[in-house]
Amino acid sequence: xxxxxxxxxxxxxxxxxxxxxxxxxxxxxxxxxxxxxxxxxxxxxxxxxxxxxxxxxxxxxxxxxxxxxxxxxxxxxxxxxxxxxxxxxxxxxxxxxxxxxxxxxxxxxxxxxxxxxxxxxxxxxxxxxxxxxxxxxxxxxxxxxxxxxxxxxxxxxxxxxxxxxxxxxxxxxxxxxxxxxxxxxxxxxxxxxxxxxxxxxxxxxxxxxxxxxxxxxxxxxxxxxxxxxxxxxxxxxxxxxxxxxxxxxxxxxxxxxx
Amino acid sequence: xxxxxxxxxxxxxxxxxxxxxxxxxxxxxxxxxxxxxxxxxxxxxxxxxxxxxxxxxxxxxxxxxxxxxxxxxxxxxxxxxxxxxxxxxxxxxxxxxxxxxxxxxxxxxxxxxxxxxxxxxxxxxxxxxxxxxxxxxxxxxxxxxxxxxxxxxxxxxxxxxxxxxxxxxxxxxxxxxxxxxxxxxxxxxxxxxxxxxxxxxxxxxxxxxxxxxxxxxxxxxxxxxxxxxxxxxxxxxxxxxxxxxxxxxxxxxxxxxxxxxxxx
Ligand SMILES: Nc1ncnc2c1ncn2[C@@H]1O[C@H](COP(=O)(O)OP(=O)(O)O)[C@@H](O)[C@H]1O
Ligand SMILES: [Mg+2]
Numbered sequence: 001x002x003x004x005x006x007x008x009x010x011x012x013x014x015x016x017x018x019x020x021x022x023x024x025x026x027x028x029x030x031x032x033x034x035x036x037x038x039x040x041x042x043x044x045x046x047x048x049x050x051x052x053x054x055x056x057x058x059x060x061x062x063x064x065x066x067x068x069x070x071x072x073x074x075x076x077x078x079x080x081x082x083x084x085x086x087x088x089x090x091x092x093x094x095x096x097x098x099x100x101x102x103x104x105x106x107x108x109x110x111x112x113x114x115x116x117x118x119x120x121x122x123x124x125x126x127x128x129x130x131x132x133x134x135x136x137x138x139x140x141x142x143x144x145x146x147x148x149x150x151x152x153x154x155x156x157x158x159x160x161x162x163x164x165x166x167x168x169x170x171x172x173x174x175x176x177x178x179x180x181x182x183x184x185x186x187x188x189x190x191x192x193x194x195x196x197x198x199x200x201x202x203x204x205x206x207x208x209x210x211x212x213x214x215x216x217x218x219x220x221x222x223x224x225x226x227x228x229x230x231x232x233x234x235x236x237x238x239x240x241x242x243x244x245x246x247x248x249x250x251x252x253x254x255x256x257x258x
Numbered sequence: 259x260x261x262x263x264x265x266x267x268x269x270x271x272x273x274x275x276x277x278x279x280x281x282x283x284x285x286x287x288x289x290x291x292x293x294x295x296x297x298x299x300x301x302x303x304x305x306x307x308x309x310x311x312x313x314x315x316x317x318x319x320x321x322x323x324x325x326x327x328x329x330x331x332x333x334x335x336x337x338x339x340x341x342x343x344x345x346x347x348x349x350x351x352x353x354x355x356x357x358x359x360x361x362x363x364x365x366x367x368x369x370x371x372x373x374x375x376x377x378x379x380x381x382x383x384x385x386x387x388x389x390x391x392x393x394x395x396x397x398x399x400x401x402x403x404x405x406x407x408x409x410x411x412x413x414x415x416x417x418x419x420x421x422x423x424x425x426x427x428x429x430x431x432x433x434x435x436x437x438x439x440x441x442x443x444x445x446x447x448x449x450x451x452x453x454x455x456x457x458x459x460x461x462x463x464x465x466x467x468x469x470x471x472x473x474x475x476x477x478x479x480x481x482x483x484x485x486x487x488x489x490x491x492x493x494x495x496x497x498x499x500x501x502x503x504x505x506x507x508x509x510x511x512x513x514x515x516x517x518x519x520x521x522x
Contacts, residue, residue: 255347
């Protein structure tokens with residue numbers, strides 16, 4: 001996006017203002033009842049109130065923190081497992097042949113479809129949610145890592161070997177850094193998948209978390225909390241996305257420039 | 259003194275769609291202080307021959323020796339320069355040059371010193387901290403050359419190192435190469451498909467032909483030595499003797515093509 005979007009920020013801003021105005025218009029005019037869609041003012045007020053008093057037994061920070069902790073933990077697990085597995089798949093066709101079918105088999109299955117099975121195995125505690133998200137992140141991250149490794153310029157490897165690199169040095173000083181842009185892109189996409197899966201999972205089985213908050217508010221027909229919660233979920237997703245884009249630029253900024 | 263030798267070497271690549279005889283019966287020495295240039299159209303086995311010398315490819319016939327000992331794999335006594343620089347774009351120019359030293363555990367300060375000296379030698383003084391992505395093709399090739407020189411190889415193996423450069427940069431690099439060669443006395447094996455470049459750089463020029471890849475003619479030009487003795491590059495390349503050899507080579511290549519077209 002970077003180059004094409006820069007200088008066109010006003011277009012984004014215009015859309016946002018338009019949507020906000022539309023939202024304000026239909027609610028302030030009474031066209032839509034507050035039960036179905038509360039106005040921006042009401043939602044803002046509710047957000048402030050949530051921040052101060054929390055909702056259903058936990059503060060807003062605790063809800064958001066619970067969700068973020070789950071996704072963060074899952075991300076750590078996925079990174080320490082999927083990246084080495086993906087590297088091995090990319091480096092050795094035999095490992096790829098062994099693991100690729102398994103990953104390709106479960107990858108297209110929506111995580112919520114196997115959530116019930118994980119609940120049966122691990123109960124409705126924290127473990128279940130972290131395992132679910134780890135699984136959702138694992139497949140795309142392992143696949144991105146493996147394809148990044150396979151795409152490494154063979155001449156770059158030959159150059160390193162002719163300079164005296166050992167096998168390990170080739171893997172860690174040439175192949176891994178070469179694949180890093182693909183790995184980070186995979187991580188960013190996987191994290192987006194993980195976050196949406198998590199929130200959906202919290203709708204089913206949780207006593208804390210943003211998904212849970214939205215779900216209970218919906219059952220109590222507190223629509224302003226539902227809307228505030230959805231906005232918060234979106235904003236956090238956006239912040240995570242931007243954070244990982246920054247990481248990509250910082251650690252793999254050299255790619256894309258050539 | 260050191261010599262890299264291919265002795266009736268052959269390479270046959272086997273893949274699912276059959277076997278390709280990329281190289282057949284090639285005998286060629288690259289000795290210290292020589293610039294051996296392989297000239298030929300795409301697909302005549304030049305890169306495969308370089309791969310044999312570098313140790314990337316094992317001969318399926320014949321032998322490849324370095325001072326009489328079989329080559330078993332790549333090593334820093336035979337540094338390679340590639341057409342498409344093959345640099346590490348996440349490292350600065352200096353860290354790229356120092357890469358081979360880092361591999362063998364040379365300390366940071368010493369690496370830096372060597373890298374800066376070499377960058378100066380290839381005409382990139384002051385570019386140590388620059389990112390590879392900010393550099394032009396010619397500058398990258400210079401970094402690639404400095405990186406190869408950093409490991410103090412006995413041989414430099416270069417696969418169309420100037421192939422992607424514009425005419426002017428190319429000529430400047432040819433002169434740089436000869437000066438570096440004179441200063442170091444290394445053995446150089448260089449691939450090109452420019453007749454003029456081959457004639458200008460080579461102390462021994464081998465003309466190759468495809469299917470199977472083999473050496474069809476050998477020449478011993480002396481233009482490189484004349485250049486190093488002080489004769490200007492333009493005078494050499496315009497010399498009737500140079501032009502005559504160039505035409506002769508072009509005619510030989512053309513005749514080979516026609517021969518090939520007639521008999522398959
Ligand atoms: N790894 C490989 N597998 C199969 N065939 C190959 C391989 N490398 C090269 N070849 C074939 O061998 C022949 C010589 O290739 P190469 O040595 O790259 O020639 P050049 O460098 O002169 O263009 C070509 O026909 C090419 O297609
Ligand atoms: Mg080639």
